[in-house]
Amino acid sequence: MSDIVNVSRRKFLQTTGAGAALVLGAQLIPAGLFAGGHRHHKLFQPNVFISIDTQGTVTLTCSRSEMGQGVRTGVPMLLAEELEADWQRVKIWQAPGDETKYDPPGKDGQNTDGSRSTRHAFDVMRELGAKARLMLEQAAAKKWQVPAHEVYAKNHRLYLKSSNKSLDFGAVAELAAELSVPEVTPKLKEPGQWTYIGKDLPVVDGFDMTTGKAVYGADIVLPGIKIAVVARPPVFRGKVKSFDATEALKVSGVEQVIEIPPLADDKPAAFRALGGIAVIGTNTWAVNEGRKKLNITWDNGPFAGFSSASYDQQMKKLARNQGNTIRHKGDADMAFRQASKVLEAEYFVPFLAHATMEPPAAIVNANTRPVKVWAPTQSPNETRQFVAETLGLKKTEVECRVTLLGGSFGRKSKIDFVCEAAYLSRALGKPVRVQWTREDDIQHGYYHAASAQLLRGVLDANGKVTAWYQNVVSPSLMALFNPAQKGMSELEAGLGLTDLPFSGVPNIKLQTGEIETPIRVGWYRSVNNIQHAFAINSFVDELAHESKRSTLALLLELIGNSSHMVLDEKEGVKKHWNYGDSVEDWPIMPNRLANVLQRVADKSGYGQTMKPGTGIGLACHRSFHSYVAVAVQAKVDKAGLTIPRVDIAIDCGRYVNGEGVKKQMEGAVVYGHTIARHGKITTAHGAVEQHNFYDYGLARMSDTPLNVHVHLVEDFVHLKPCGVGEPGVPPYAPALANAIFAATGVRHRSLPISL
Template identity: 45%
Template sequence: MLGYLDRELSGRVRPDTSTDRSGDPILVGRLEKLDRRRFLQLTGAAGAFVVAFRVLPAEAMQPYPTGASGMPNGTVSDPHVFVAIAEDGTVTIVAHRAEMGTGVRTSLPMVVADEMEADWARVTVVQAPGDEPKYGNQDTDGSRSLRHFVQPMRQCGAAMRAMLEAAAAARWGLDPKQVKAELHEVVQRADPSKRLGYGALAKAAMAQPVPPFEALAFKDESEFRYIGKGEIRIVDLHDITTGKATYGADVRLPGMKYAVVARPPVVGGRVKSYDASAALKVPGVEKVVEIPGSTPPAKFAPLGGIAVVADNTWTAMQGRDQLKIEWDDGPNGSYDTTAYRAAMSATAKQPGKVIRKQGDPDAAFAAAARVVSAEYYEPHVTHAPMEPPAAVANVTADKAEVWAPVQSSYGTREDVAKLLGLPIEQVTVNVTLLGGGFGRKSKCDYVQEAALVSRAVGAPVKLQWSREDEIHHSFYHTTSVERIEAALDGSGKVTAWRHRSVAPSILSTFAPDSGYQFPIEYGMGFVDMPFDIPNVVCENGQAMAHTRIGWFRSVSNVPRAFAVQSFAGELAHELGRDPKEMLLELIGPARIIDPKTAGMPKDFWNYGEPYEEFPIDTGRLRHVVELAADKAGWGKALPKGEGLGIAAHRSFVSYIATVVHVKIGDDGAITVPEVTTAVDCGYCINPERVESQMQGAAVMGMTLSLYSAITFAKGRVEQSNFYDYEMARMTRYPEKVAVHVVPHPFPVHATGVGEPGVPPFAPALANAIFAATGKRLRDLPFGDTLS
């Protein structure tokens, strides 16, 4: 779910050296669960101080001992982090990324608190509104929040600690070196009984100059209180479990109206005519508003349609049911996924655009003793977050304010401002908790709909999508056919590898569709295939998009890992090898892969990270394979109808291996007693969240493997709700998920966690089913019962 690329693809991202981002101290605006009066108390009348810190230039990052240069991929060159301390000692830390289950609202403030020696029990976390000139990049996506912001958060905390120490030293008439911060107080080193609390130092600390980077003293890893300990639970846990948390649909404003929209059933369709007379007769329905549609490629603009506004959501839905609409289906009215799959398969059997070429694969295939081939299929899927899209907007003649569960708060602010023709300074985006996102809520079409309807009715409006709306009108994960061929010599050695990938591209959402993918998609388990094979060719076949294609958790890594890791299992069977040993042989010896000598393209995409800092390290990939296999008891005897399957994949610069233990019932029912996952995510900042993300990835992997499929006929989605777009339920999802994190010292870069647990699951399950039954499944989803 790489929404931060949305603005790059749209040409909206400012250069890294933007001069409009100030490093001077500034105040935060409206924050979740913090009204304006309370905020003024914190930041002014109560003697609090708020400090913003700029990320310093490349040479300033040396305390990150591996030598990371600035922000790793240059997309967040100037993030601002704010901390306020009230006179009662309460520390308020602003979270500038959105919370959708990854724990980012906890983990990033936790780093600040640790470095500034704050007592976590006295820390309050509040949410930043969408304002990148103040806060830096706010796109919650790409599994990059921690790997990009650990150092800036440490820098913020260390500077805050230094300012508190300087204020205390001045009050005591001492040199700052004679005092130290210690768990929410500053104490004299010579006489620890003399101490001052943070609240007592707030005003004086505010008067201190922000110390230069060179003067900052960062904690040693051995001094961390919270970082890497796994003892801090997410700050929203209590409110979530007690029903007090505020999601998008929970926002209420005085005089608020409620709206739903009837949208074209086919992407690119239009309203030919409509009759709203019956809808307006429904008691409580107040107005009907036509929303103009967009012409693809249209990024995240609304699909268009007819909005019904009422005094509550249920009434609006009843009114929508009474609309009489004649649709023009447009150019995609014949889209049929059965026929489309056959066309992709035919394309995959033909040579495509060469994206990676290493050695002489044609000669190796010509000289092969035998060739093994297989084709793998994944359908469209949708995100199906627990909370369907919803947004509240209040638009007046000269300003707009919205409340919404969005992954890209500033991108939303830009899009709403452009849509309404308002200066961006007159638009406010408040971020609620996200009841699931998975990439869907990086796209703000639902917020723009709410803004348009609010402007039309002259009142605040909550616009709600139903589950059916979400399934019928999503930005779908791409469908794909992946065909792999391997040349074997007489001794059973793999001498050549050909991978043809055919899938409609996300780029079609942003630009005229060429039918080919682009470097970001190529870099997800395709051209970066890490096997030690001398002759490799990766080809991309043309596939035009006929629906909206968008970011989905782990994106193209899902079909590529399914194909590559399933095929590794097939080769093991073909050669009579143990699957784990076959996988390790394919990976080859521990080494750093050189993209140039491996024939990768010059524009090889490495998740936006500098390759010298985040290379493809096959030693780390081998290690997670061996660790997962060992912890799962690989090779142990299992009863009839049970089996173990293994798969490993590098994505978002992390290394994950998963072993699935499957059990096939007498009726063919597939159950998973246990999943074992080994994770190498560099230094683990928050182990509790890493374990949680891997557990969630196993459940989502189970869903993708057994159930999820969006199909089209006559351009229309055939699924409607959870009765025909199923999820893994309590009776079928993995009974136990054991997570083993590879330990690293702090100098090893933190890498991605939110997404990389998903891709290895489906191939591990497919390999386990084969081990248990001898039946090879190559098409997702498998169904939850073998025939």
């Protein structure tokens, strides 16, 4: 954890950059940050996450990006809890990019990804709040001239024990500002004393989001700003051969056409701009019309022959071959040689697009120092890094302000679109907003990795699974940084494959195959857990059917009841990637997975006799340290597929905002339904074939599951917080596929499921 020091109000203005943000008005800074106009008074600001003015208004800093997951509510709740602040008198301020100040756990670089914001902030934010509370109590004690232990804080007031004296926080703000931050953290509140943690609170931005007042990337307007769109190479690593902008420049409102250099041959793609031809003008309509009139000849480069159809077949062929063994338990080879009954199945998941509701947009003024960036980014410091590289500057010469994100799912952690704006702003000598369209987003994005998998299982005479084999072939997101990477990395295998939580299976062999990555593959909500959960849960359903057992009974048997599953060299696992965390703090606990599975089966009515054409499918998965199970009820008739009911149970350990967890699970069902029924990116001659929502489908109200029941399982709520934003997605698709089989007897082993 970083050192915590008391800072003056002037230092606060300097370190937060609030003065610069106020140039934009009250869009990015709460109006009450310096409430009451008492600019000659001292703010009490014991650290960069808490400040209190003389009117008692508490401003809490959020250093993670809000993209609909509720982080601007949940993390400040931790501060407010130990501070004893009245939530009605709290305002939230969004921190700019600066990991030296705004990443006190020292783990995340201020990135918002991996469903880790709450689990990494839980302890440190409470400590910061508790120290600030103690300082307020000390200030009140000084004012009353009594020992500090005679004072306690409660709901924004300070009370003197054994008397009726009390003071508002604001009344001691100036006194508290003179004190030193305690070196030792005071005793934190016990769960029974919590006012906010574990309770339901509305999203702080909810009103603005639903009334159009929320500020997203494209909403920022600067004096003299120019608008730009970019015609990018249709094929990854393509280049401009030549172009003619004559007709584009004739469009009213188009002012300039500028070439952005292509990706350098000797640099990995990472988060760099793709290059292309930018059309710049006064409004989005003009520049989009101008772009249509560009005459460009492209050199499609090394991936011009990339066809997803042939690539998919190559993956499937490789999955049938022996891969690289990443885990072996017992003697699976011997078990398969001696088996009297072996079941085998192949599964496939295609490339997927993030398809966020807000397409990427970024505003950059590269003509000031520091360079000023406003963007809906998950990674403000990597934004600074790549913008600095684009402009030939140091990272410290770039300032990044984070707007609200209109969805992200991993896409806006890759900030190629910001680099485009930086390059153009410097070329023009003016601030620029680069705006992507839906077509840009779908055709030039970073895609979720496709995968092909082969699974085999041995069934003994009693219908027990005695051996499990799984081989996965999938391109790697690590190719963004190392183009030579072939096949999944250790990190990607750790996303639901290496950590297969089947403690009840005596013989396990897991393998991965190698394949090149001819497209920009990037992390996506739940990442490789999606394909691993789909194959694993679908295959268990097949094994259960073959052995004439219920899927619930077989899954519970496979999972077992172990409280800690150890992955080490005894099973050939040299190093297991555990979401970047220690297994001591976040162990793999199969018993928790079994628990949520049993809960969702009970709640959904699984096992009851269903009407013809109707069935319930089960699936469960551990990801981001959380345990989630899903039961989908599917009905298939002449009208097609409907989903009468979905039950989803989550054990995420200690949670902060119960309502927020429920919303994330409901959203995961909708997102999972898109993956299961609609999502598919294909390529021909190297170019993505899909364009917009008419050919890249999303779940719509007409087919989205509406009757969703979320069950918050609290049996392990005393344990550390786990992830919430992503874990609800992986089990949905296999639960739906299993439900369709239960209803119709038809097995679907490839996504999306077509009926």
